[in-house]
Amino acid sequence: MDADLLKTFLAVIRQGSFVGAAEQVGRTQSAVSQQIQRLEGLVGGPLLVRTSRAIRLTVAGERFVEYAQRLVDLADEAKRAVHGLAVQxxxxxxxxxxxxxxxxxxxxxxxxxxxxxxxxxxxxxxxxxxxxxxxxxxxxxxxxxxxxxxxxxxxxxxSLCWLGEWQGGPVPLALHPDGCGMRQAAIQALDAAGIDWRAAIVADGILPNIAIVRAGLAVTVLADALCPADLPRSQGLPALQPLxxxxxxxxxxxxxxxxxxxxxxxxxxxxxxx
Missing domain, CATH: 3.40.190.10 (Periplasmic binding protein-like II)
Incomplete structure (x- = not known):
């Protein structure tokens, strides 16, 4: 059913007149009357009885009020749900x-x-x-x-930095897998400086490398601004190219x-x- 028809029907009941309902829904009195007639045609019988003094519900109208309100509420809920998906x-x-x-x-x-x-x-x-x-x-x-x-x-x-304790000799590196920019930067810097190195661990992920450095078993390379503050900075190792x-x-x-x-x-x- 058309939600506008239902809203007009509910407005007539609340206002107690077609004139009041027309003001509430923003339509003319004749338009409200036509909407009620259309709604009654859809449900198959009269919903309202107009007298010289007031408007009252028929038996069918009394039964229909609860359903009309539920349908209007459901239509509003559906609009809100669709609107939420549209803007999200x-x-x-x-x-x-x-x-x-x-x-x-x-x-x-x-x-x-x-x-x-x-x-x-x-x-x-x-x-x-x-x-x-x-x-x-x-x-x-x-x-x-x-x-x-x-x-x-x-x-x-x-900027990149060396992390971990290094006391000289071949550098025990905690490396990322092939293709990692930090792995490439570390190896290139050590090779260019003529410093020997060995792979202490090759880990597919940052956490294992941090763990082995924290254990004092290796040196690794990380972005200076994106690493744990408690890890020691290595001394005496060559500068690294930024990424x-x-x-x-x-x-x-x-x-x-x-x-x-x-x-x-x-x-x-x-x-x-x-």
């Missing part, structure tokens, strides 16, 4: 573990303040794992790449949400820009 935006984000582990809380807080209706689906992994899934599993990927890399939008240039934190967006990604996310990440890591 979802962004599927793949993000490097370093950023997810040590800066994501502040990023999410600021993003919620600016875009409270934006819903995020977040998964963290390495850049080499995330990028192939751009456009399939992710709308946006936030990854780390060498400075000379192409593609995406640079959000920040992150570019970049945003890669699929062409169908929500542009406004993507730009907002990128700006907030860039602002949050502003102090980490080299």
């Amino acid at each position: 935006r979802t962004l599927r984000v793949g993000i490097v573990e370093d950023l997810a582990g040590f800066a994501l809380a502040e990023i999410l807080r600021r993003l919620h303040d600016e875009a409270p209706s934006l819903q995020l689906e977040i998964h963290s992994a390495s850049t080499r794992e995330l990028l192939p899934l751009l456009g399939f599993r992710y709308d946006v990927v936030i990854g780390m790449k060498p400075l000379a890399s192409r593609g995406g939008v640079e959000l920040s240039r992150l 570019s934190l970049r945003l890669f967006a699929h062409e169908e990604a929500d542009r406004q949400a993507t730009e907002t996310l990128g700006r907030i990440i860039s602002e949050t890591l502003g102090a980490a820009v080299c």
Whole structure:
């Protein structure tokens, strides 16, 4: 049934007259009368009886009132539900573990303040794992790449640091798998300085590398602004080339949400820009 007809019927009952109902629903008195006639035609019988003094419900009208109110309430609820889905935006984000582990809380807080209706689906992994899934599993990927890399939008240039105790001799490295920018930066810096090194562990994830460094068994490389403050900084090791934190967006990604996310990440890591 047309919700407008039901609302007019309920307005007539509440106001006790067609004139009052017309004012409430914003229609003429004749239009209200026509709507009641249409509704009575739909239900198959009279709902109201008009007398010289008042309007009263028929037996059918008395039975119909509760249903009319429930139908109006359900129609309003349905509109609210559809409206909520229409305004809610979802962004599927793949993000490097370093950023997810040590800066994501502040990023999410600021993003919620600016875009409270934006819903995020977040998964963290390495850049080499995330990028192939751009456009399939992710709308946006936030990854780390060498400075000379192409593609995406640079959000920040992150300085790298050595973490862990090193007393000389071959450097025991806690390495990321092949293809990781931090692994490449560490090996290139040591080789260029003529410092021997050995792989103490190769871990597919940041947490095992942090654990072995914390245990005093290896040295690793992490972004200076995205690492635990309690880990000791290594002394005597060569300078490292920074990495570019970049945003890669699929062409169908929500542009406004993507730009907002990128700006907030860039602002949050502003102090980490080299």
